[in-house]
Amino acid sequence: MLKKLTEEDFAVLRCPLESGRQSPSALAPILVLSIFLQALMFVLTYVVAADATLFPYKEEMFVIHLLITGILMLFSIIYSIPNVYMKGQKVQYILTVIVSQNLFGVFFYICVVFIIGKDKYISEESLLIFTYITLLFGLLIFIVTCIRFYVLLVKGQYRKESKKDKLRLKLEFSIQSFLPQIILASISLLFVVQYLVREFGIAEIETIIMMILFILLFYTMLFVLPEQLVILYCKYRFDSFNYNKNGKLKPMGRKGV
Secondary structure, eight states, X not given: OGGGSOGGGGGGGGHHHHTTTTSXXXXXXXXXXXXXXXXXXHHIXXXXXXXXXXXXXXXXXXXXXXXXXXXXXXXXXXXXXXXHHHHOHHHHHHHHHHHHHIIIIIHHHHHHHHHHTTOTTOOHHHHHHHHHHHHHHHHHHHHHHHHHHHHHHHTTTTOOOOHHXXXXXXXXXXXXXXXXXXXXXXXXXHHHHHHHHHHHOOOOHHHHHHHHHHHHHHHHHHHHXXXXXXXXXXXHHOGGGSBOTTSOBOOTTOOOO
């Protein structure tokens, strides 16, 4: 579907690249920092949060997640080296997307289900039902965001043309434009609170707030994932979404690499 769109239809997505915030040299130190953060989150998740939890398959999750996180940490070291990331900008960006989703989405979600599983009166069936439903809400948020993103692209809302278009773009990113995602997120968070209180007897306000924040972080990462994937698509399709050997963003109007 995106093949029908031209380079100009994605122009606004170059903004974080033009500012240098997502340049290879800027992503490199972030990847280095993520190594320590992922190690910390792994300990907090599988040592602290997983202690005495009744959540099933935690041993299998530990092994699989350890392997994935270890590979991400290894590649984070490799793609923080200038000679490597300048030749593999696309791979570095893919790595950054996966690392960010793992660090700020997956870890926090697993922490929630592990903490809930600490209650000895909770059955495995209830835990799995909670997991399936919250993941379903996450999938719906991702799908709705993808659809909305595609509609905006087709309408030309990511084109850089006139001041009127820029103003229209700003208005599009108002709260009203995110109404479907806000409704889905609100419903899912309401479900989380009701389920925690009704099924698990968790009524401490501090615990509920912490779990809501963790779930919200997970949903927020799913919300930004479509944009990350579209930028990645543009890096493969358009040369102008990549940097030259001198670290400068290539101009628009060039053919894809």
